[in-house]
Amino acid sequence: MGDTADEPVDMSESTSLNDIAAAITWPDRDIAQQARERWDSLNKPAGSLGRLEDLGTWWAATRGECPPTPPQHPVLVVFAADHGIARTARTSVYPPEATARMVRALLNGSAAASALARRVGATVHVVDLAVDAETDYLDDLNPAATAHRIRRASGSIDHEDAMTADEAHQAFIAGVGIADAEIDAGADLLIAGDIGVGNTTAASAIIGLYAPADVVAVVGRGTGIDDAAWMRKCAAVRDAMRRGRELKAEPLELLATIGGADFAAILGFLLRSAARRTPVLLDGLAPTAVALIAHRVAFRAREWWRAGHLSTEPGHAAALARLDLDPILDLRMRLGEGTGALLAVPLIGAAADALADMATDHATGVESFDG
Numbered sequence: 001m002g003d004t005a006d007e008p009v010d011m012s013e014s015t016s017l018n019d020i021a022a023a024i025t026w027p028d029r030d031i032a033q034q035a036r037e038r039w040d041s042l043n044k045p046a047g048s049l050g051r052l053e054d055l056g057t058w059w060a061a062t063r064g065e066c067p068p069t070p071p072q073h074p075v076l077v078v079f080a081a082d083h084g085i086a087r088t089a090r091t092s093v094y095p096p097e098a099t100a101r102m103v104r105a106l107l108n109g110s111a112a113a114s115a116l117a118r119r120v121g122a123t124v125h126v127v128d129l130a131v132d133a134e135t136d137y138l139d140d141l142n143p144a145a146t147a148h149r150i151r152r153a154s155g156s157i158d159h160e161d162a163m164t165a166d167e168a169h170q171a172f173i174a175g176v177g178i179a180d181a182e183i184d185a186g187a188d189l190l191i192a193g194d195i196g197v198g199n200t201t202a203a204s205a206i207i208g209l210y211a212p213a214d215v216v217a218v219v220g221r222g223t224g225i226d227d228a229a230w231m232r233k234c235a236a237v238r239d240a241m242r243r244g245r246e247l248k249a250e251p252l253e254l255l256a257t258i259g260g261a262d263f264a265a266i267l268g269f270l271l272r273s274a275a276r277r278t279p280v281l282l283d284g285l286a287p288t289a290v291a292l293i294a295h296r297v298a299f300r301a302r303e304w305w306r307a308g309h310l311s312t313e314p315g316h317a318a319a320l321a322r323l324d325l326d327p328i329l330d331l332r333m334r335l336g337e338g339t340g341a342l343l344a345v346p347l348i349g350a351a352a353d354a355l356a357d358m359a360t361d362h363a364t365g366v367e368s369f370d371g
Contacts, residue, residue: 066355281344
């Protein structure tokens with residue numbers, strides 16, 4: 001690596017939040033400079049490939065090689081959980097039972113994310129952290145998907161904790177282990193996706209605290225709620241923000257109070273991936289909300305992430321602005337599951353191919369000139 005002061009620390013055995021955060025270093029800045037110089041040497045006007053050049057430079061720096069190999073083994077991890085606030089405050093058009101059905105669709109290959117993953121060559125893994133269903137609901141498909149289950153749904157965060165402190169810690173450790181398992185199995189690009197009834201309510205509360213932003217600026221329509229449900233959702237987010245306001249410096253305590261097991265697992269997943277120098281594409285509202293917390297824990301972690309797309313949820317734009325991440329795509333999507341980020345994978349491959357395969361000005365005998 002180019003910066004000896006930023007050599008990674010081996011924390012492969014540690015699951016402490018502080019130890020993992022301390023192990024996070026920058027992507028290779030020497031390689032990033034080589035990539036920028038190579039872009040400038042290619043047979044094209046300087047900067048004419050726009051943001052594709054930025055994306056290729058980031059990919060090269062995270063992979064530690066220039067030119068970089070395109071993604072060979074992208075993996076989408078969908079973190080599934082239901083949130084009690086949706087049942088008590090009626091903030092979703094879907095009942096919690098919908099999540100179990102969607103998890104089954106992801107596992108049998110019939111969900112939107114499944115179809116898109118096949119198109120872009122990504123593997124999909126689903127992890128049930130707190131789905132509101134009996135533990136045996138996946139026995140006929142893939143019971144291993146419930147191996148990390150922490151609890152059945154979360155508490156209603158407007159007036160009670162989402163989970164206990166011990167459950168938040170367990171979920172964080174699960175996320176760390178999931179990242180380790182995927183990286184050890186060969187993943188070179190990870191995608192953080194989510195699914196669950198009520199998760200945009202919890203995500204909006206977190207974004208409101210960390211962006212920071214007013215409630216009405218971060219609360220969207222989620223699954224397509226009407227005005228009355230939107231007002232109930234705003235009230236729930238307001239109350240959750242009030243309960244979490246004093247906990248912003250205590251990430252796991254905050255997530256135990258107004259987050260959920262899926263959010264705590266995503267926190268472990270994002271931080272461990274960065275510590276192990278593996279790039280991550282963020283998908284929608286929930287992973288990006290957690291990224292705000294992870295960024296506060298370890299500011300270098302953000303350099304290992306890119307935003308796959310911009311959701312139509314207003315809080316998503318606020319969170320990305322705070323993280324200073326420009327979304328790769330804007331297709332007005334709001335499904336979740338990792339769908340938006342999956343569509344960005346081919347663009348990373350295209351950036352790598354252009355950086356590797358284009359001829360230089362010198363090779364073509366064409367030199368730029370002034371005038």
